[in-house]
Amino acid sequence: MSSSLTAADSIRSQQTTVFTVLFAISLVHLLNDTVQSVVPAIFPIVQESLHFSFSQIGLIAFAMNITASLLQPFIGLYTDKRPLPYLLPVGVMFSLIGVVVLALAGSFAQMIIAVILIGIGSSVLHPESSRVAYLAAGPRRGLAQSIFQLGGNFGQSLAPILTALIFVPLGQFGIIWFTFAAAAALVVQTIVAKWYKNHIVNRPKAARTIRSSRPLSPKIMILSMTILIMLLFSKFVYLASMTGYYAFFLKDHFNLTTERSQLFIFALLAAGTLGGFVGGPLSDRFGRRNMIWFSILGTAPFSMVLPYANELFSAILCICIGFILLSGFSVIVVYGQELLPGKVGMVSGLFFGVAFGLGGIGSAILGAMADHFGLTFVIQICAYLPLIGLLAAFLPTDKQLKITVEPAESALSS
Template sequence: MDSIEVDEKEQSTSRVQSKILQQKTIYTILFTISSAHLLNDMMQSVIPAVYPIIKEKFAFSFTQIGIITLTFQFASSVLQPFIGFYTDKHPKPFSLSIGMSFTLIGLMVLSMASNFYTFLIAVTLVGMGSSVFHPESSKVAQLASGGRKGLAQSIFQVGGNFGSAMGPLLAALIVLPFGQPAIIWFTLIALLAIIILFRVGKWYQAHLHIKLTAKSKVQTENNNALTRKKVIGSLIVLFFLVFSKYFYMASMTSYFTFFLIEKFNVSVQHSQLYLFIFLAAVAAGTIAGGPLGDRFGRKYIIWFSILGAAPFALLMPHAGLWATIVLAVFVGLILSSAFSAILVYATDLVPGKVGMIAGLFFGLAFGMGGIASAFWGWLADRTSIEFVFNICAYLPLIGIITAFLPNIETGRKVSKSRID
């Protein structure tokens, strides 16, 4: 009889813990993992930020620059779905800090690289660190979301976007004046990230039992009643939307500096600052995407954030310098709200597979970015950077296919049902 009472108490405690976890948004963890995302993406963004330096120093072609980016993005993308699939079944909280160690080693190699193939090894190591980081950290964000998944994903994403924006700025302040060896200072950032992620891993490990207890309830609440065919069709539409967003973003992150230098004859340092302004706008726009998706429905945010960027993207190749910067800011603000909404929409389509879906979409984003960078570099070598920007300006028009996505229950309704 006593053992039955103990079991009932344990089950009651688990139910209470599950209910608390699902209703309460744990902002300390969200901002901590967002800070780690900031550091991770800051280090990654150093790679494209130093392209003008290594292109001149080693006489690399645009095609070689594109291949470096492709290698980096491929290493960042190809492992992510598999890591996510594995950790959905076998969570590895401390894989976050282990993965960051690959980034640290990659930065050390990058600071000393003296030929094309050594650069490929360096960016591969940094990419591998990223491929470990994103799936598991996305699960941490959703675990701490308290049902406000869009908000949690935006907080997580905005850290990465601010990190991406700060990378070129730090490159302009540190790497450009002191050269390639100054990249070694970024290993201190990697060490800080390892410490932060180790602490996040301890929290994640402590809360895994609550997550497992809550799993069946969360899956039931997230049931969208869509057929398998409809889910697959919706995922295909999302893939095309990711294609349009990241093929366009690749032209900006990898070649915007070259575009400004070639068209307006600005200095390398000023081009880095203008890239920082664009990436800061991307970071700012990310903040709004998730919460607005929770409130109004993610389909509408996806639609606006991709198709809505089209007028500004189409005007930008034909504008003057300052108008180009202003238009780039609008593109960054609008387009950046898409990914949080797309990712949460996808996890709602396939409940209970957060790691796999996060890995798949982060991997797809990085992979598309890498392929696009290589393609735009190849095209720029055969035409011009201005021609590339005229062509890629039409990509946001693909956002019109958002019309084919079904309207599924928003995170806001799920949150209300939990409270009720």
């Protein structure tokens, strides 16, 4: 792979899609999110072994996600002006250390330290790797972001399987095996960082992205960004309710084992992996706003039925929800990048950061609600969150986002 990531590729990537780079960062995203998915995957284990409450479980998820949420936008904003290619492997090092601490943690405080380290690693990976996807995309930005997101979605979908196959029989210390995933990600990120550096050095510097003759007003841009963040709120708080608490709901309602209940979460996330992959290319074909609308509002009929379904129908609904809900995140990222051209890192960092932050805040609040009102109430009330997708009607159309680009890239590095 390293021979493919050359300076010549970096020049050609301005007009063509560099798939070697895209699949490399997708692989790293897979490895990173597999490590990250370990945290919610061990919740059923540590709840019993370390006697954690639902509130403590929510706070652990909150600590990891809020770390990434706060750091990502600032990292993206800084590297928009001063790209730092070798920050990519440095971020993986934080995740590697976090995995070791997580495997050995014997207290709530140690768990918090471990997940903060993993959160720091994710805060570097997402905005910078998303920028690499943008650089390697050529004219196919939706497809490029979907390839990058494919790895992350697949890594997240492995969490329930990891619980069933590793953490139930081996316990918390089984996490130590994921140091191999982090080490592999470190190697690949070093290779990607070399391509990224060569791309910056060899890229022509002449032109900038130029707005069309009828640019969007600041008021519309602020409103659009607010709507996009609200859509992310509906998407990721609902997802937090499913990945963090739906397995407990299934165990209570259908008397399922931990292993069997995790298979429902795997079905949701595996379907989401496929949905996330097809969402980007479909947005290239049918429009970003249409795909955003479908991915959130289209989830609502299935989510509202889920709390009342029987076991078999619940599995089918999880597949439908996962496919539709996760088909739109990469599209939202690309839509934001086109809404604010020249701010690729900031937009990517902001949206990934908001996703992490909302997931963390949602987990903490939902955990407290579960302790006080019960799991059934949490699952039932969260089922209505996808209705926020109605706000997509107020986003500018794809034609309104069109920009004129001269024969070089936007100002990714001044």
